Amino acid sequence: MSASKAESEAPAPLVDARKPSAQLNLPDPLTETEGFDLVGILSSVDETAYVWDLSTGRFNWESNAAEVLGIGDMSKIATGSAYHALIAPEHLNSRLEAFSRSVGADRVRGVPYRLQYRLRPNGQRSEREIRVEDQGRWWPGADGHAVRARGVVRIIPDEYLEQQRQLVRNDxxxxxxxxxxxxxxxxxxxxxxxxxxxxxxxxxxxxxxxxxxxxxxxxxxxxxxxxxxxxxxxxxxxxxxxxxxxxxxxxxxxxxxxxxxxxxxxxxxxxxxxxxxxxxxxxxxxxxxxxxxxxxxxxxxxxxxxxxxxxxxxxxxxxxxxxxxxxxxxxxxSPSSEGNRLRNKSIAEGVIAALDENRMRLVLQPMVSTKSGAPEIYEALLRMERRDGSLVSAGEFVPVAEQLGLSRLIDRRTLELAVELLKRHRDLTLSLNVSGLTCSDLEWLTALRRMTKDRPDVLSRMIVEITETVALEELDQSANFVDALKELGCRVAIDDFGAGYTSFKNLKRLNVDMVKIDGAFVKNLADDTSDQIFVKTMVELANTFEMETVAEWVGDERAARFLQSVGINYMQGYYYGMPFDSSDYVKAA
Missing domain, CATH: 3.30.70.270 (Reverse transcriptase/Diguanylate cyclase domain)
Known part of the structure; x- marks a missing residue:
């Protein structure tokens, strides 16, 4: 039902809208209380009140309406039609619809409504605009159409609107x-x-x-x-x-x-x-x-x-x-999955705490040259120190850390420790591992440049190891990472070579300086003919591309002799020394 129809057909108002007490239906004792200033209270909170007789279209406003709404001519809000002419067109329908809902209308308590709309008190052509909240109740006649409404109009400050918008954005x-x-x-x-x-x-x-x-x-x-x-x-x-x-x-x-x-x-x-x-x-x-x-x-x-x-x-x-x-x-x-989850959670919490409290340590394992028989390179292996002083090997926490996205933090700390060690010992050459995530981490390369900007000799004594499987997963990305490191002056090694499916073409494209043959092919080398053939082939392949070779997990003299015979460059394993704390490193004689 439109408001114009309501204004022409609704019966007479049920109260005398000319009296403020009738407008608000306030109890007599309250209105008669000495010193009670209703209009003053409404004005102080930028509110005014009205009674709308829809049968005549007449609006009866409280005496402060002109002041609150900023109306110079009260005739502009004296009728429903006049008042609606001041409401923004896109908001007008919502107000009219609020007075047309008759389903379940309560003839005693009335039908509640609460609206917000923009109002131009001086007409649609005026630039002055305010936003108001219009809240009240309307009562239906015998035909269910609205015949009378009583409400309060409140000015909504811009600050309140911004708070509401922020609340919506936050929630x-x-x-x-x-x-x-x-x-x-x-x-x-x-x-x-x-x-x-x-x-x-x-x-x-x-x-x-x-x-x-x-x-x-x-x-x-x-x-x-x-x-x-x-x-x-x-x-x-x-x-x-x-x-x-x-x-x-x-x-x-x-x-x-x-x-x-x-x-x-x-x-x-x-x-x-x-x-x-x-x-x-x-x-x-x-x-x-x-x-x-x-x-x-x-x-x-x-x-x-x-x-x-x-x-x-x-x-x-x-x-x-x-x-x-x-x-x-x-x-x-599942008891087993829950146990694994709790274990992984404990490991992750331990890693984060160790990083925050500087409890990551480097241990060094020598790579012995087959020509000189002396350690010429040391691999930097990460250890996590518990609060009780005991050390945890990387194999116990790095796999979980990689799954949880902590490997970049670990690699960054490893880099800091390695650079610090290389600056302290000018005769030292270090090889350090990085995770797959670091191969795409430009911030790691930026950190490396920043830490070594005044020490180019540190870069020349650093070898960065990436695993074969990681290198193959994102070949283009790995190739770019290798090129960036070599431009800085570092050498690059492929770790665990043979564990994946590296082709001659891929090995050439990566353009690395060193190949570390996976220890799984070395640990039984003395007795396993197939391992011997594989290692010999890998050494020949590396020599073709002018790459140095390292054999990992060398555990006995027989394996060492075979590796020397096929032309391996370096050997690493318990046969040549257990990892030791980096603080115990002393300059070679």
């Missing part, structure tokens, strides 16, 4: 309008705490849009965003009251399902899968289809912390995504 994801990652995890923490207190099973679900990468690549990111937003809307429409949805990452949603155990969880995820799968998604490029995969965990039964709930749900989601169809995979507790 909600811009694309989907759902909770952002931070607020989602906060809500999960609150639900976990309540679930443990009340012993109530709840669930946390991670949902991923399966084919988003293909959509982004084919149609562009904007179309992908439209798909993400629509998937989020469909899932939200299937939630129950009290359930929570948030956007965890680019194509992942997190759901908190209250009062939802293992059985109810499977029923719920079926709803979500069908909601996304059964209808196409309308985008700017036409109709597209999407599917989702889900991983979930019951809390607090199977996860008692936010971190565990998120990790378990993500792991289950990874399993679901590995299937060829959209499906749900629940987290299933």
């Amino acid at each position: 909600f994801d811009e694309l989907t309008g759902q909770l952002n990652r931070m607020r989602l995890t906060e809500a999960l923490g609150a639900v976990l705490a309540r679930a443990e207190r009340q012993y109530q099973a709840c669930s946390f679900i991670m949902i991923s849009v399966n084919n988003l990468a293909v959509i982004n690549e084919t149609f562009g990111i904007e179309i992908g965003d439209q798909v993400i937003a629509e998937v989020g809307r469909r899932i939200r429409a299937k939630l129950r009251g009290g359930d929570v949805i948030g956007r965890y990452s680019s194509n992942k949603f997190g759901l908190i399902m209250l009062g939802c155990g293992q059985g109810a969880l499977r029923v719920a995820v079926d709803r979500f899968i069908k909601a996304v799968r059964e209808e196409t998604i309308k985008t700017a490029m036409g109709q597209l289809t999407a599917t989702i995969s889900l991983g979930g965990v019951v809390i607090p039964d199977h996860a008692k912390s936010v971190q565990d709930a998120v990790n378990f749900a993500l792991r289950a989601l990874d399993v679901a995504k590995s299937k060829r169809f959209d499906c749900f995979v629940p987290h299933e507790p």
Whole structure:
């Protein structure tokens, strides 16, 4: 129903709108209280009040309306039509619609409304504009149409609007309008705490849009965003009251399902899968289809912390995504996997603490020249010192650290220790290992330049080792890394050579200076004919490309004699010396 129809057909007002007490329907004792200044109170908070008689269209305003709204001529807001003429066109319909909802209208208490809109008090051509909040109730007549409204208009300061916008930015994801990652995890923490207190099973679900990468690549990111937003809307429409949805990452949603155990969880995820799968998604490029995969965990039964709930749900989601169809995979507790998780967590925490507290140490293992019989190069091996002073070998913590993305931090600390050692000992040549991540880390190269800018001799005495498997995974990237190091003056070695599938072509392209033959081919060298053939072939191959060779894991004299006979350049292993602390290094005689 339009407001103009209401103004012409509604019956007479139920109260005398000419009196302020009638306008606000305040109890007589309150209005009669000595010293009570209602108009003053309203004015102090930039508010005014009105009664609107929709049968005549008449607006009766409180006496401070002109001052609060900045109206020079009260006739401009004396009727509904006149007042509506001052409201921004894009906001007018929302106000008119607020007075047309008659379903379930309460004839006694009235129908509440609360709106925000822009108002130009001096007319649409005026540049002065204010934003107001309009809150009140309207009452229906016998036909259900509004006949009377009573409300308060409040000026919304610009500062308040900015606070509200900031609040929205802080709490909600811009694309989907759902909770952002931070607020989602906060809500999960609150639900976990309540679930443990009340012993109530709840669930946390991670949902991923399966084919988003293909959509982004084919149609562009904007179309992908439209798909993400629509998937989020469909899932939200299937939630129950009290359930929570948030956007965890680019194509992942997190759901908190209250009062939802293992059985109810499977029923719920079926709803979500069908909601996304059964209808196409309308985008700017036409109709597209999407599917989702889900991983979930019951809390607090199977996860008692936010971190565990998120990790378990993500792991289950990874399993679901590995299937060829959209499906749900629940987290299933396993004593062995839980033990591994706790162990990895302990290792990671230990690595971070050791890095923060400077408890990483270098030990040196000699590489002995087959010509001179003396150590000419030392490999720098990393050790982590526990708080009790004991040392942990790199093999016990580096693999876990690499999985958790800590290897760059470790490589950076190794570089710092190695450069410091080379600056202290001008006769020392060091070889140090770097991880696959560091091969693409420009900051590592920048740090190397910065630390050695006044000492070019340090660079000439440094050999950087990259493993064969890492070098082959990203051959172009590895080749660029090798070239950058050689331009600085470093030498480069391929470590664990033979463990991968290096071809002659790849070896030539990498242009390294040294090849370290994987110790697996050396440890039984004296008795294994196939290993002897392999090592001899590798040495001949390296010589063809004018590369030096190192044999690792040399453990006895027979192996050493064979290696000398085939022309190996350096030998490294327990036969030539155990690793020793770098602080014990002394200048060779």
